[in-house]
Amino acid sequence: SEAILKFIEDKKIAYVMSCKLYANLQSSIYSIDKWQALGMGIWITEMEFKQGGWSKPRRIIIIKQQEEIRKRATGKRLTSLFKLEDIDQDKVYKTRYHAFVTNQDLPANEIWEQYKRRG
DSSP: OHHHHHHHHHTTOOOEEEOOOOHHHHHHHHTOOOOEEEETTEEEEEEEEOOTTOSSOEEEEEEEEETTTOTTOOSBOSOSSOOSTTSOHHHHHSEEEEEEEEOOOSOHHHHHHHHHTOO
């Protein structure tokens, strides 16, 4: 929530937190064209995004994983908005996504590695 993020930011604490994939974020993710490969079936990108209720845009790191290649892929599918026939079926139904909000300036792949090591 905005209150939690503002509290952490006011204290100058570095953070990486999972983001809920609300419909507006899903729509933004769906329209992303540029992804950097991290390995077979896994890609990363980032964007500035202002979630509803936030006072300002924040840095969002997004991971996408192809389920057919990465059998243990975790994350969510982009199904909230996309029930139409003119969509990329693979992008919506065969791919899983994670989104993280951060205030750090590290490269996106380092943010991902940091998040995976959380305890």
